[in-house]
Amino acid sequence: DHSFDPNEHQHVRYNPLCGDWVLVSPHRTKRPWAGQVERPSQQDPPRYDPANPLCPGVPRPNGKINPDYQSTYVFPNDFPALLDDSPSPPDDGKDDSLFQWGAARGECRVMCFHPHTDITLPLMTQAEVRAVIDRWIEELEDLGKKHLWVQIFENKGAIMGCSNPHPHCQIWASSFLPNEPRMKDHNQRQYYLNHGTPMLMDYVAREMEKQERIVVTTDCWVALVPFWATWPFEVMVLPSHRHISRMTQLSSQERDSLALLVKKLTTKYDNLFECSFPYSMGWHGAPTGPRLKDFEADKYWVFHGCYYPPLLRSATVKKFMVGYEMLAQAQRDLTPEQAACRLRELPDEHYKLKNK
Amino acid sequence: DHSFDPNEHQHVRYNPLCGDWVLVSPHRTKRPWAGQVERPSQQDPPRYDPANPLCPGVPRPNGKINPDYQSTYVFPNDFPALLDDSPSPPDDGKDDSLFQWGAARGECRVMCFHPHTDITLPLMTQAEVRAVIDRWIEELEDLGKKHLWVQIFENKGAIMGCSNPHPHCQIWASSFLPNEPRMKDHNQRQYYLNHGTPMLMDYVAREMEKQERIVVTTDCWVALVPFWATWPFEVMVLPSHRHISRMTQLSSQERDSLALLVKKLTTKYDNLFECSFPYSMGWHGAPTGPRLKDFEADKYWVFHGCYYPPLLRSATVKKFMVGYEMLAQAQRDLTPEQAACRLRELPDEHYKLKNK
Ligand SMILES: O=P(O)(O)O[C@H]1O[C@H](CO)[C@@H](O)[C@H](O)[C@H]1O
Ligand SMILES: O=P(O)(O)O[C@H]1O[C@H](CO)[C@@H](O)[C@H](O)[C@H]1O
Numbered sequence: 165d166h167s168f169d170p171n172e173h174q175h176v177r178y179n180p181l182c183g184d185w186v187l188v189s190p191h192r193t194k195r196p197w198a199g200q201v202e203r204p205s206q207q208d209p210p211r212y213d214p215a216n217p218l219c220p221g222v223p224r225p226n227g228k229i230n231p232d233y234q235s236t237y238v239f240p241n242d243f244p245a246l247l248d249d250s251p252s253p254p255d256d257g258k259d260d261s262l263f264q265w266g267a268a269r270g271e272c273r274v275m276c277f278h279p280h281t282d283i284t285l286p287l288m289t290q291a292e293v294r295a296v297i298d299r300w301i302e303e304l305e306d307l308g309k310k311h312l313w314v315q316i317f318e319n320k321g322a323i324m325g326c327s328n329p330h331p332h333c334q335i336w337a338s339s340f341l342p343n344e345p346r347m348k349d350h351n352q353r354q355y356y357l358n359h360g361t362p363m364l365m366d367y368v369a370r371e372m373e374k375q376e377r378i379v380v381t382t383d384c385w386v387a388l389v390p391f392w393a394t395w396p397f398e399v400m401v402l403p404s405h406r407h408i409s410r411m412t413q414l415s416s417q418e419r420d421s422l423a424l425l426v427k428k429l430t431t432k433y434d435n436l437f438e439c440s441f442p443y444s445m446g447w448h449g450a451p452t453g454p455r456l457k458d459f460e461a462d463k464y465w466v467f468h469g470c471y472y473p474p475l476l477r478s479a480t481v482k483k484f485m486v487g488y489e490m491l492a493q494a495q496r497d498l499t500p501e502q503a504a505c506r507l508r509e510l511p512d513e514h515y516k517l518k519n520k
Numbered sequence: 521d522h523s524f525d526p527n528e529h530q531h532v533r534y535n536p537l538c539g540d541w542v543l544v545s546p547h548r549t550k551r552p553w554a555g556q557v558e559r560p561s562q563q564d565p566p567r568y569d570p571a572n573p574l575c576p577g578v579p580r581p582n583g584k585i586n587p588d589y590q591s592t593y594v595f596p597n598d599f600p601a602l603l604d605d606s607p608s609p610p611d612d613g614k615d616d617s618l619f620q621w622g623a624a625r626g627e628c629r630v631m632c633f634h635p636h637t638d639i640t641l642p643l644m645t646q647a648e649v650r651a652v653i654d655r656w657i658e659e660l661e662d663l664g665k666k667h668l669w670v671q672i673f674e675n676k677g678a679i680m681g682c683s684n685p686h687p688h689c690q691i692w693a694s695s696f697l698p699n700e701p702r703m704k705d706h707n708q709r710q711y712y713l714n715h716g717t718p719m720l721m722d723y724v725a726r727e728m729e730k731q732e733r734i735v736v737t738t739d740c741w742v743a744l745v746p747f748w749a750t751w752p753f754e755v756m757v758l759p760s761h762r763h764i765s766r767m768t769q770l771s772s773q774e775r776d777s778l779a780l781l782v783k784k785l786t787t788k789y790d791n792l793f794e795c796s797f798p799y800s801m802g803w804h805g806a807p808t809g810p811r812l813k814d815f816e817a818d819k820y821w822v823f824h825g826c827y828y829p830p831l832l833r834s835a836t837v838k839k840f841m842v843g844y845e846m847l848a849q850a851q852r853d854l855t856p857e858q859a860a861c862r863l864r865e866l867p868d869e870h871y872k873l874k875n876k
Contacts, residue, residue, distance in 0.1 A: 327554040
């Protein structure tokens, strides 16, 4: 009759935002790894490469030449997954419960963060990161006029399918509410109806009390490993001082404070395995679009960021979300508390800047 | 005013089994690929390797020596994610809507398919595949006595996190119903309440009429690319002649017929890019366990297999399910109909056996 220790004993945890569960098996960190090892990411890409279509002044595959941009730069994706003028499927599929399809319209853009290929977010100044945040907000305002959902996301590193080392993200805006935000909308709405308060504001308040999963804080923001994290070093970014439902609501001070948080978090990420830390990340907030005025969503949505990094043990060993995870349920080895502790204890100074 | 062509124009499709949507962007197949390329899988592993802990007669890390097995061989996983005697978390988390956890108990086993490391499923005889199916059913019967869910799954290939080339699968049995089967249970139940028939039997009947997504059939089974497939060459295996809710219900003829189907499907997979085709696959059927007798689940559950292969363009270029997919919604380029057509037209003879 030993007693339960979450850092020793398996259990399941519930994700109230997405409505699913994760299996936590901390005893399994002892397992040796004989599987696939990733190639370490090519160190230090050149600052400027005349063959890189994301660099200033370089022609893109469609023949257009990038301007000599000095800060951020946004252009339409040359191979968009979403077009704005595609014909719609016939209505006959609408009521067929087994073969149901629908129209999809949208726009895809690419956004460069900085003119230099070797300057990733943690290596930028706070002011440069602030310029990225300002541009995200401008794009959200612009695309959000027309589109119900604007997904800003960054795939970083070859291991995350990113084909270009230049610091950049993508923005895919759509006429439909995609699965993930649809579920988050549903669950935040239900919580609000039951409790009268926004779920994630209640959550962040309790995390600030508990302190065990906090990674970094700035005056307006907190980065934490959520109680229900599935990826080993998954992090959620949340407002800690007031309820914000959409990125467009950020004050100047909140933008500066978020810039500092992003810089600190990505610095810790790079310091963890002393590599340019790969991840997919993105921002979620209340839906946009012309239907906006009918929406109650602002009351229950809390704006937040999601970081999903694949690495588990080192710069070359990742967590595979495969068989059991695809067929049954996400499984993790190290606990969210252990992950938060490791990240929290890392220095705030980037390993590449140490000797400068 | 051009008219809608599903093989040309973007749209969304609904997955009635899981309750989510996929974005289909067929125009995007024209996109060039400059991203990460996988190492081709090591060709032809040796038939026997005295250092491989899955081979007959070889000691495993825990010191136990594998018997000199001649057909299938099952043993407990030496690094199980689920143990059967772990202490439970305290009850205080049960009613906390933000920090909810629960007990997880279970068992993990490993099952070798064949004594020879170089003999994968498509290279086995039909009788050898039948022995694998018989053993799956035995394990399901055994573990299903106690456990609510028995997940049989195979991770094949280094790209799928598989660390050992020896043909094998895993079986993780749990005290809880994991997310994926829980959603499938919910949606199949709803459909049954609304229509009075099992969803997937209605579905398979309509697919057999339409014929556009069928890959292989045998007298009792069909392998098809589901209308709502997310992975490029995803395939679902379904009973085509009668309603079967759990693998344990298979007659001898149905087992033989399934063995033939598995052999034909995996042969086509290998022939697609002339490589040992990687995937994660697994079987889903009505839940098991002591609660079984109370269950109505047999009425609405249809036993089926799911194949999720990562490759997209060649043996070395995979589909990355990253940024947009993780934050918003799965996206595919080639349509399920195009994928089915390519697989269907491949020869039934394995490329490695051609010159024999
Ligand atoms: O059990 P294995 O083969 O060591 O591990 C593999 O399959 C498991 C079940 O899908 C995953 O949780 C692991 O991430 C993966 O590496
Ligand atoms: O748009 P990219 O960078 O070419 O493509 C990458 O990100 C997309 C959005 O997450 C994914 O659909 C692709 O599979 C991935 O390779």
